[in-house]
Each structure stands twice: as structure tokens, then as C-alpha cells.
Amino acid sequence: MTASTIDNRDDLISYLHSAMALEHATIPTYLTAYYSIHSSTNSDAAHIIRVVAVEEMLHLTLVANVLNAIGGTPDLTLPGFVPSYPAYLPDGEDDFTVDLRPFSPEAVETFCKIERPGKAPSAGARLVRTSDRGRPLLVSSPTAEGMRFYSIGEFYEEIIEGLEKVAAGDPGLFCGDPARQVGPEYFYSGGGEVITVCDLDSARRALRLIAAQGEGLDSGLYDADGELAHYYRFRQLQLGRYYQVGDHPDAPSGPPLSVSWDDVYQVKVSARLADYPVGSELAGAARKFNAEYGAFLALLTKAFNGRPTLLLDAVWYMFRLRDGFNRLVRNPLPGSGGLHAAPTFEIPTPVGSDPAAARTAGGTTRAVTR
Amino acid sequence: MTVQSFDEFLLLSVDLTAFEQTDLLGTGLAHHYLAKARAACGDEVVTALLDAHRAARADAADGVGGHDRALLDRALRHRIFSDDRLGPVARNVIKLWYSGTWYGLPAEWTDCYGAQPAAETSTVTAASYQEGLLWPAIGANPPGAKAPGYGSWAQPPRIEDRYLKGTAK
Structure with missing residues (x-):
């Protein structure tokens, strides 16, 4: 040993x-x-x-x-x-x-x-x-x-x-x-x-x-x-089938499940920001996603450092990330031969630990003041 | 439907909705919407609308690849919105993007320019309601879809800076 x-x-x-x-x-x-x-x-x-x-x-x-x-x-x-x-x-x-x-x-x-x-x-x-x-x-x-x-x-x-x-x-x-x-x-x-x-x-x-x-x-x-x-x-x-209790690992015997490999946005594999056209709107959207993801990780860090109730806010962040994800994958990535865009997960350096800053770090969106 | 007319439809939609191309493509519905407009009004009308839009952009071109916003606004009103045939169609395209619903054109329009089989009011796809631009425009989620997370409604709506009063794009 x-x-x-x-x-x-x-x-x-x-x-x-x-x-x-x-x-x-x-x-x-x-x-x-x-x-x-x-x-x-x-x-x-x-x-x-x-x-x-x-x-x-x-x-x-x-x-x-x-x-x-x-x-x-x-x-x-x-x-x-x-x-x-x-x-x-x-x-x-x-x-x-x-x-x-x-x-x-x-x-x-x-x-x-x-x-x-x-x-x-x-x-x-x-x-x-x-x-x-x-x-x-x-x-x-x-x-x-x-x-x-x-x-x-x-x-x-x-x-x-x-x-x-x-x-x-x-x-x-x-x-x-x-x-x-x-x-x-x-x-x-x-x-x-x-x-x-x-x-x-x-x-x-x-x-x-x-x-x-x-x-x-x-x-x-x-x-x-x-x-x-x-x-x-x-x-x-x-x-192509679901397991049920008692099945052998190689032979699931539950109901069949259907997979349609074609009903998929063919996103570029492990896309990088460098794959996006420089200065394009789409590159901006990809950067914004990364910044929002970074803000989300900063929020989780706070939640795991004594403020677990922030995990409730994290749910909102995740839903927003979902919307940002969907937006990117539905956009063709110019110059990639017909492939689509996808988040690159290249996280920018955090902008500070102030929660208000983290909340708006995603880019140009800001809460309307009442 | 050619690639070119799709690209032109996107440019037209950017000018009509004030949303960016990335947002429009991000709905996943742009192809459906062009097909819907063609089915509801006929190819000829849609082609004329795209032609008028191209001409309006040319009117407002600043010579260095961009355009003057005030000139474009005027050209769009002149060539499209004040046109009896194209104006109602362009307004319908706006409503289509914002609500996900194609609204049947008024009888006055179909009497003059012909009724197509797909001209009646209809929802384009099951996804079009929740992808309506109305929701991001007001910073809300479509009720019953795109759950925003418990309690998120207690926060003020999130509107992009460029849409707020006093900020120029």
C-alpha cells in the first residue's frame, strides 16, 4: 500500500x-x-x-x-x-x-x-x-x-x-x-x-x-x-431501455426510451471566446454569460461561507443562466461551418466582493430603481 | 426561402423590434416567423417589405457602414409604416415578435391585397408565447413559463441600460 x-x-x-x-x-x-x-x-x-x-x-x-x-x-x-x-x-x-x-x-x-x-x-x-x-x-x-x-x-x-x-x-x-x-x-x-x-x-x-x-x-x-x-x-x-429492479446491468428490461440525436443544436465542441467574431454582438453575449456565471460562483461562495440562505437567490441566478444558455445555443456561430454558439465558461476575474457589484457584474443589465 | 431573405428579415426585425439580432435568433423562432409571414401574406408582399426596408436603410446610410438613426426612423415611416400594403404587415411582424401570435390582418387589407389560407389569428408554435419579446422588454417572465425562481418577483425588474430613459443606444 x-x-x-x-x-x-x-x-x-x-x-x-x-x-x-x-x-x-x-x-x-x-x-x-x-x-x-x-x-x-x-x-x-x-x-x-x-x-x-x-x-x-x-x-x-x-x-x-x-x-x-x-x-x-x-x-x-x-x-x-x-x-x-x-x-x-x-x-x-x-x-x-x-x-x-x-x-x-x-x-x-x-x-x-x-x-x-x-x-x-x-x-x-x-x-x-x-x-x-x-x-x-x-x-x-x-x-x-x-x-x-x-x-x-x-x-x-x-x-x-x-x-x-x-x-x-x-x-x-x-x-x-x-x-x-x-x-x-x-x-x-x-x-x-x-x-x-x-x-x-x-x-x-x-x-x-x-x-x-x-x-x-x-x-x-x-x-x-x-x-x-x-x-x-x-x-x-x-x-434504449429503462432499467427496473432486478435487471442485469447489460440488459435493462423496462419501457423503451426514445432518443432523437437530430433534435439538437450542434454547438461547437468546447467553444472558446476566440472562436467568436471579434467585437460581435454574439461575442458580447458569450462574455456576458461568463460574467454572470462568475457572479453566480461568487454568490455560491458567500452562501458556503456562513450565509446559506443566499442559496435561495442562487435559484434565480440559475434560471437566468438557463435563459442565457438558451439564447447562445440558438445562435449560429459565424465562421464555424454551420455550428452553433455555446457558453465558453472562461470566467473573468471577479469584480469584488460587494454583493451589489456581484449582482450587476453580468454586464449591462441593471435593476430599475423604484 | 433563401438565406439572403432570412438575413434581410432579421435586419428588418432588428429595426422593427429594437432588439439585437442575438436576442432574436436566441428565441429560436426567427425561421418560423418568416415562414409565418410568408404563409399569411404571400411571398410577394414579404419580398416587397424586405425591399422597402433595404431601401430605407440605404436612405439612412451614413456612408461608413452604419446609418443615421433619425434618418432611418423617418425612412421607415415613409417607406413602410405609411404604406397601405406594407404598413399593416410590418406592424403585424412587430406584434408577432412581441407576443408570439400572428394577428389576422384587417378585412380592409385582405380585400385589397388578397387573403392567404394562413391569414387568420394563430399562435406560431407552442414555444412562441414564452419566447415573446414582450417579457424581456418589461423584465418579467411569461406567466406560467420560464420560472424565475421563488421570491424573485420581489426584486425590481431587470431592464437593459440601453432601454432605459435618458440613455442613448
């Missing part, structure tokens, strides 16, 4: 910051596929992607709770928190590309890879030397230089073992202010629920829920709540 890469609270805090970035990084990928679907088509696929994306938001919140419980300071505005797409995730010895793609067989293939964290063949194989291709890998070890994890599942196992080890030597590890915990009343419209974290047991439950909703290391179709794991939700799109 390799030596633990987590020795103390600071190491744990670094790992949990990485875990938050990891949980967030999948959301733009899911949202791009989701919003590329023409409205009122592909309802089966849209529903499946939406549920998973919402549960990734739950995972982000669970990690924030663990980080807060050990006295950390969640910050979604740090440079690099939102990866530059394409990003890379580990798939055992190799890694795979995480793009911002329209809904397509390739996108679903990527989703399956994201959600199936493979178990390393032996405890000693949990850490793998990072290839020197200079790719931005999402689950590299924040403490062991040049090393990354075999899978997302192994990454979380390392954190859970690290928590156990540090808690054993430091009874005061869970010193965080309970008022910074986000409670279950703030999460709805998805499976699972928010677990508030105050000790090792609740921290373990929070992190295990993340693994179990993906597929977990114990690979059951359904989790303890009877909820189908994300990996199998996406397999349904590949296999």
Missing part, C-alpha cells in the same frame, strides 16, 4: 478544494448537452441529464459541508476553479477528455466514463504518475507532486482515509462553525439529500453519498435509497 498523501488538516483542506472543483467541473459538461437539446424533444434524455446535473450540485454542496466542518473556507472564485475545457479525467491508467459537447452518442459515452469510477486493481495502484502531456487533469493529488488518482472513486477513498487518519490524531479536527453548514432544506428537485457534517461519521456519509450516486466502488445498479446510479442512468440512453 502506498503511503497516504494526507497528513494533516491543511492537506485535507487542499484535497477538499480539489474535490469541489472536480464536482463543479462536470456541471458545464452536462449543461451544454442538456441545453443543446431542442425544447420539447428528447424528454427522456433531457430528464436523465438534468437529474444528474442537479445531483452534481448536491455533491458540490456536500463537499463544501465537509470542508466547512474542518474549518476550511470554500472558494469557487479561485483562478482555475472552473477548468479550461477540454479538461481531462482519469480512467484507470489512462485519461479521457471532458468536453463541452452537444447531446450526442459521444457526449453520453463521456458521461458514462465520468460516472464510472473504476476501482484500482490494488491499494498500491491508487496513485498513478501523471503523464507529462501538460493536460489539465482534474484529479491530480494536491499534495503529491506529479501524481494523480486512478479514478474519482479512489480520489474520494483517499480523502475518507485521510479524514479517518487525521481525526484519530486530532480530536479537534471537526472544529467548523455549524452555522456554515448547508442543510437539507436548500436542496430539492434531485435524488439524495444534503447531509450536514459535524464529525467523522457524517463526513464519511457525505462523501460516500457522492460515490454511491455516481456508481461507487461497490457497483450496484441502485443505491441504498433505491435510486439508480448515474452511470446506469446514462447506460439507458445507450441501450
